Amino acid sequence: MSNIWKSVKLDFSLVKPYVKTICFTMVLPVIFAAINRSLLTGISFAMCFIAMTTGYTFSITEKNSMERLYGILPIRKSDMVIGRYIFIIIMGLTALIFSLIAHPVILTILGESIGIVDYISAAVIGIFLFALYTVFQLPGYYKLGSIKGRVFMYIPVAGFLITLLLITKSPVGESKLLFTIFNSPVLLMLLTIIFVIVMYIVSILVSIKILKNKEA
Amino acid sequence: MNDYLEVRNLSKSFDGFQLRDITFTLPKGYIMGLIGPNGSGKTTTIKLILNMLKRTGGEVKILGFDNITHEQEAKRNLGVVFDSNYFSDEWKISQVEKSVSAFYENWNTQKFSEALKRFHIQPSKKVKELSKGMQMKLMLACAFSYDAKLLILDEPTSGLDPVSRDELLNILSEYIEDGEHSVLFSTHITGDLERAADYITYISYGELFFSGGKDEFIDGFRIVKGGREELSADLGKKMLGIRNFSTGFEALVKTEDLKQFVHLNVEPATIDDIVVFTSKRGEQYE
Secondary structure (H helix, E strand, C coil), X not given: CCHHHHHHHHHHHHHHHHHHHHHHHHHHHHHHHHHHCCHHHHHHHHHHHHHHHHHHHHHHHHHCCCHHHHHHCCCCHHHHHHHHHHHHHHHHHHHHHHHHHHHHHHHHHCCCCCCHXXXXXXXXXXXXXXXXXXHHHHHHHHHHHHHHHHHHHHHHHHHHHHHHHHHHHCHHHHCHXXXXXXXXXXXXXXXXXXXXXXXXXXXXXXXXXXXXXXXX | CCEXXXXXXXXXXXXXXXXXXXXXXXXXXXXXXXXXXXXXXXXXXXXXXXXXXXXXXXXXXXXXXXXXXXXXXXHHCEEEECCCCCCCCCCEHHHHHHHHHCCCCCCCHHHXXXXXXXXXXXXXXXXXXXXXXXXXXXXXXXXXXXXXXXXXXXXXXXXXXXXXXXXXXXXXXXXXXXXXXXXXXXXXXXXXXXXXXXXXXXXXXXXXXXXXXXXXXXHCEEEEEEEHHHCCHHHHHHEEEEEECCCXXXXXXXXXXXXHHCCCEEEECCHHHHHHHHHCCCCEEC
């Protein structure tokens, strides 16, 4: 078993006692989906909520002074960081799969029809939102800890508003390239996935650097 | 390999505190006590050994491996016990094994079960339900389960009742009996050293004061006592620490300087005496 996978397993055992709470976080957005009669709304809420629970591993580690356990284990710091990212991505994917099954069931009961395009667009936007939150949050947690690090959660919100402002108020909004991208769902999805991967790679590298320079 | 731990010129700078040129070696099959007053740098030294702090200078070798360039190899046979538990308090004991065992190739479940049995730890209990002494034993049980060659303990006896302390020191003594294991433990309870340590490394205010055999340490110092009229400036210079009373004084001196004090009462020094007198940095105190 690789050290990265061992690290994933260790993180799972950390949050295991809190699985019920995390499951509740996944159930709540089903209500939002039902109220708004929208799969996209439900998935967006679900992925934002689950992104907020990614601090659990950091909180539990801090609460129990477990940085000392991590400090004595025969494992590279980079493997620990990659392991944690993989664990958190698994959490996100689990929430996404659950939501993509549960929300349509509720919506169908309520008489809404959901097409394949709805599924794909909701999934891509869900992945994007989850990634956007976690790529900023995780380095923040590594740098400042689970309480102060939460401030990094607001970076994507601010970034989103600024980007929206730039697109609507500047000539960028009239760009042919942007028009082409936004009018081609396949291209948009492909670019989103590439963007998410790049963001995670950069975020992981930043977190590794932070952890290597951190003193326990 | 004869030395399980080699620390050479280890240095670390913080704002307001410096650990300077700490050098000592711990041979296999022995117990070394790391002593010094609070804030002298014992925990800093241990954290530097574990690469949990970044050193400013020097080098550390654990079982022959550099603790930074070969960190994984160095830590594979290293067991560490801190003054408080480092497992999730929500874990059951069985979960502790599941979580930690994966990281050690030579983890032996049977040894873990035996250690739990010996330490009277119930596998069904949660970590938070264990007393401080039991949590200490749980950390030890883990180290024993992968046959850690070198055990490092940071103030393991602080906060333990006398019975638990005695039990822990017995465990450590048994652990090195086969001559294949070594222990480094920091403490400010000098009674523990007299019971268990073969070697002593004494750090005072970030500097190495002594590192060597326990008997050599104790034999290296004497307490001299006399009346006030017997205390001269010349003699004072040779004293490592002095305590004045209304009727006289008592001071710590090096055994090699003893011939200058033959006219005074000379008594053997205890480890406590040496630490207390030298911690005052030669200042006179009433």
